[in-house]
Amino acid sequence: MPLLSVADLHTHFRTPRGILRAVDGVSLTIEKGESVGLVGESGCGKSTLGKTVLRLVDPTSGRVTFDGEDVVRLSRDALGPYRRRAQMIFQDPFSSLNPRHTIERILTAPLSVHGIGDRNERRRRVRAMIERVGLPLSSLSRYPHEFSGGQRQRVGIARALILGPDLVICDEPVSALDLSIQAQILNLLVEMKRDFNLSYLFISHDLSVIRYFADRVLVMYLGRVVESAAGADLWAKPLHPYTRALIQAIPDPTRRRQAAPIGGDIASPEDIPRGCRFHPRCPIATSICAEREPALETHAPGHQAACHHAGKLSRPPEA
Amino acid sequence: MTAPLLDVSNLTIRFPTGTPVADLGFAVGEGETVAVVGESGSGKSLTALAIMRLLPRTARTTSGGIRFQGRDLLALPEPEMRRVRGRKIAMIFQEPMTSLNPVLTIGKQIAEVLRLHEGLSSEAARKRSIQLLDLVRVADPHLRVDDFPHRLSGGMRQRAMIAMAVACGPKLLIADEPTTALDVTIQAQVLDLLDRLRRELGMALVLITHDLGIVGQWADRVVVMYAGRGAEEADATRLLDDPLHPYTRGLLAASPRLDARLHYTAGPLREIPGSIASALGEPGCPFVPRCPMALPTCRTKPPPLEEIRPGRLIACPPTLALERADAAAVGR
Amino acid sequence: MTTAIEIAPQPEVSGRALRAFLRNPAAMLASGFLVFVTAVAFAAPLIYPEDPLSMVARPFLWPGQNPQFPLGSDSLGRDVAAGLVWGSRISLIIGIAAMALGVSIGVVIGATAGYFGGRIDDGLVRLVEIFQTTPSFLMLIVLVAIAEPRVESITVGIALVTWPTIARLVRAEFRSLREKDFVTAARGLGYGHLRIIFIEILPNALPPIIVTSSVIVASAILMESALSFMGLGDPNRISWGSMIGANRETLRTTWYLTAVPGVAIVLTVLALNMIGDALNDALNPRLSAER
The missing domain is CATH 3.40.50.300 (P-loop containing nucleotide triphosphate hydrolases)
Structure with a gap:
């Protein structure tokens, strides 16, 4: 328990x-x-x-x-x-x-x-x-x-x-x-x-x-957990595009003068976007993301993400 | 070598209660990004205010010079200094909410700068304000121009501040912790914007920060300050790859970073013991109370910044001696 | 732990405030005057053992005319100096008692409203508004007229018209302080409401309450004087206001009979206000730092 x-x-x-x-x-x-x-x-x-x-x-x-x-x-x-x-x-x-x-x-x-x-x-x-x-x-x-x-x-x-x-x-x-x-x-x-x-x-x-x-990390965006994984898994293979953006936004000497990973502002929690909360800022959003909110689903043992396209983001970030 | 755009030499700032900046010197070339790094109490923000000649009344820059385009800013009469401020040198601050006037629209505040320095008519100033908001990547600038600061997010406010700062095309922009109050994804956007403006407008950028990651990603050169003194100066990438001063080394070792394989189960972080408050009243090197390699001689007088190899300066005689011995050994 | 910790010695907040107050010459002068008035009030039975309302001299003695009555006598031959000395007792008693009562009511109601918020706050704010929208001096007259005009009823009356000021102030302080993390921490540690209100928050709200209290003492003295002037004071006790009131008919001929207690009121109230200002400067570090 x-x-x-x-x-x-x-x-x-x-x-x-x-x-x-x-x-x-x-x-x-x-x-x-x-x-x-x-x-x-x-x-x-x-x-x-x-x-x-x-x-x-x-x-x-x-x-x-x-x-x-x-x-x-x-x-x-x-x-x-x-x-x-x-x-x-x-x-x-x-x-x-x-x-x-x-x-x-x-x-x-x-x-x-x-x-x-x-x-x-x-x-x-x-x-x-x-x-x-x-x-x-x-x-x-x-x-x-x-x-x-x-x-x-x-x-x-x-x-x-x-x-x-x-x-x-x-x-x-x-x-x-x-x-x-x-x-x-x-x-x-x-x-x-x-x-x-x-x-x-x-x-x-x-x-x-x-x-x-x-030991384990939860990533939250606008009132919801969008990804949950053991620390090591999360850094090695983030499934949610927001987690990837967060990781890439950390100032890092190995990324000399690289452009910001995502644009846009965080929406107000008084006015949460329909569908996936992250879709207005998401680089890989499609029409389904604006319509249906993704549930937190298990994609690998102990690794959950709430993204319609989570499976498609298998490539590790460049960092 | 041509004269640098900004040349700060032997700058000492005194207050009745103490000397928060002592003997500081660094130079900024045209179009260059120089980071000034330090923790709170290091005197980095006071240095910025001294360059702008905006120090509190009780402060006194007792010695040294600040030369900008060959002119000594400290000797300039106030009316002339006012023409430099905003037009030649601009500054942005950490907290965009308190540095914007809450009862004026964004557009009015940008237009005010333009009318003051460029003598634009109010209609032309408004048009130019919209262009500037577009330049700093504010979406729908023709709508945002009539917004009051509280209607904007933190990131948007900082963009509006930047628009005001670059309105007259300054040669030097001083950014004092410009992203400390912002979220990490917004921080990346703002730093990206500052760097793009630097290139497009041909400005030099003095980036005051406590974040070594920002230094490594965005700066050309870096000055590390500790308790009001320069501790180390180097190319940004060099500094992070091979820090020399014990303080810089300690800082880098103490900061948990994503690439480093540090986890609490594997052992504690390296600490720098004590706090910067211990530098108070130290007659020698201010870092002595926290320094692992302090020698008795370090306590006698503050060490000067000395060149160890071209473009690389440190204020630490023990390290200097070690490095020179190494270099001699390699040379033999 | 190997970390070396040194704690930089810094002057304590209240010590700094006290020094700021002591360095303010106006505040020292005003405090000196008030100490003098208080001492006189305490010593009244020793200085003038006789009832100040008894007729002891020839009427209308001018000050200095008879060294036995240095401030002269009034139309009934009462000693003005004795009246002044005994009157200071009433002024101070009513001023301080009314302030204490008013501040107590105000603190309890303001703290309750500000700390709990919500409906309790709405209700109490209404109550404060009812009191604040009624002309306070008229209300005071009505209150004192309904009850018998005695020291106790006057004190209660003045307290009833002054508490809303304190209540509003305390409510505002509590509303901002209750959001502080140390209050959240106190709730998280399971402290009860009373403990949080009186031990955690109230000491932090004290500076503005202290400042306002000194001004309230001054206005209570003024209100008592006004009541006595109108003949609504305690008829068995002499006060500065009643001295002015009793002698207003002869204002043109024997003006000193109103001027002497008048000056006493003005100086006392002025001193209290100066102390209020000085406390404000001393307890507000940001302001004093800019000087």
């Missing part, structure tokens, strides 16, 4: 301009100890998906099953045990820590809210955790603004892990950091995964980070 399974999840928002279909029929599973990468561009719904899984946003329909229990049906008050087991690490280390609280307070509060340990036990756990994420004990009495971005992200990681979760959703955890700091944080996340036996849903727009971090 997978740790987390999401089935046909929809999260829609009402906006003045109509219904915004941020997540529009997503299914996925995460096994215990697995690191699943979720890649996509802004507006594809990857963040909303992460927040819906954690019930920070309520889904419109669909099921989220965690360790055999349907989380969507739980009332807000009954979510407590789930909150202890599923946590989130945020992108912006500047806005994700309360500027008016010391690090000690930020890390102790989750324990006291969940009634874990007495004062001394909490103190011990907080001290162990802050050292575990590579910060000195003296940081406990300081405020978030006294730290650099990378150091704050360490605090964010400590806060997510202090309750001892099984699943951690990392929402672009290194995107706001400088390159020389990104590796430090990625390595820390890997160490944490090993030490605490974590499962990750790793959300990022950066394929190269996903490549390093994920």
Whole structure:
């Protein structure tokens, strides 16, 4: 049984301009100890998906099953045990820590809210955790603004892990950091995964980070998963034209001054194109693509894609 | 060798609180793309603002020179500088939403530049605005010209900014992290566009970025900055194939890339320990606190950029010594 | 972990704000004045142990005429200086109590509306609008006239007409703060609503509330004075407003009887507004950085 399974999840928002279909029929599973990468561009719904899984946003329909229990049906008050087991690490280390609280307070509060340990036990756990994420004990009495971005992200990681979760959703955890700091944080996340036996849903727009971090990769476009495969398969043989475009769009010294792989803008999730969502930008679209939305179908063992022409794209990209 | 289009030499920018750029020098030839790479705090954006003479009031360029087409920009009186800005040197920024005026249509904003610098009538300026939007590959330019910035996507806004920047056919375009706020497929389009405009309009391009991939794909030459100083200067492809400065080497090793066979199950990424904040107050080389090969002599004074072979400069005496020893060994 | 971490020492936010405030000479002058007024108010029973409403002197003594009554006496022979000293108590008590009550109501309603949003927000915004579209001073007069004009009822009345300002402000702050990641994180950690509202969000919304509160104290003092001037003040307590009101008939001949308490009101209100401005500058780092 997978740790987390999401089935046909929809999260829609009402906006003045109509219904915004941020997540529009997503299914996925995460096994215990697995690191699943979720890649996509802004507006594809990857963040909303992460927040819906954690019930920070309520889904419109669909099921989220965690360790055999349907989380969507739980009332807000009954979510407590789930909150202890599923946590989130945020992108912006500047806005994700309360500027008016010391690090000690930020890390102790989750324990006291969940009634874990007495004062001394909490103190011990907080001290162990802050050292575990590579910060000195003296940081406990300081405020978030006294730290650099990378150091704050360490605090964010400590806060997510202090309750001892099984699943951690990392929402672009290194995107706001400088390159020389990104590796430090990625390595820390890997160490944490090993030490605490974590499962990750790793959300990022950066394929190269996903490549390093994920066992399995989901590619999202406008609220849907368009391709899903083990990392190695995806890089070697992407089936969906969007995945190919994403891979080729990564700036790469071996493609000196090559033209952009695809044109056009991402459509608004308030106005999703009919048929295949990607067809207006797709280099291989045909008439069927404008009419019928392709389903996510298995094309090779463990490799699914939602494209009418997926079979025809067997040639690996030039990269 | 003819004089370069832009020649920055010994540039030092001081604030009351510190010296974010020190002793920086690089040159940009006609039609060339030079990338300035560094992380936040490296002083790369301040350098761009200094070239435009748009530094905040409290800043002072205390020494050095910025020569553009043979003229010293730092000595130019403000009214003349205003004629250089926009007409000869243009600049685009990272966040196209905040650099466009939200209450004016795209067309009005482009036309304003044309009326100011070229003295076009409003009708001619509008016609030219539509042509410019077409040039930067905005679909339906005659419709978009009347749109307000918030109606456009991020990529379209950046195109509109580029249209404004190239409106007067500048000789030099400074692009400060032009694609950092954009999605990867849109980023590819915008970089492609900038490079095409560079060729078609015969501009030189100064590309300020933190992304070494962009450098490798689009730049001719690259200046790596660390904590306000030049660390390494080289041909872009050379730099990526064979980085010399310990900082550049560390950066390349630390960045997960698609072609590299790096996976978390196979081992950790190489890290550069610490952060750029450690350069503060360092009397010697700013990279010393994070450097794996620092010698005691590195701590005494900041190393200058020295030529190791034609077109290749590094500011790292230990590396320099090693390379020279190697070269001598090969020569023997 | 082998990573060397140094933490750059930086001044703390509140420390920086305090220093900015202390460097502002206008703010220091205004604070000094208010400290003086407060001290006088506290010490009133020591300075003038007698009831300030009792007739102790010859009527219409001009200031300086009799050193025993340095600010003169009014038409009933009451000591103006004693009135001024005792009046400061009423002004400050009502100003501060009304502010505290109004801010409390405003914070609770504004925070509830801004944090929960949706229908709760719609309903509470309607309520705020009802209060804000009614002319506030007229409402205050009606409220005080219905109840007996006493210090308590005046305080409650002023609080009832000032809370909507705070409620709107707090609601706006909460609406933007609730979208911040640290609030999302708090929800994700299973914190209850009360904890999120009062411990996570409210401390971040405090700076504008503090600034507005100082201005509200000033306007509460003005409202109390206006009420007393119109004879709707507490008849058993002397206040600056009632001193002006009682002596308005003799304004042409013995103008000092209205001028003295008038100046006291003006200076106090001015000081409070100056402090509000200075707090605004001190608590808004972007603004003070540009100076």
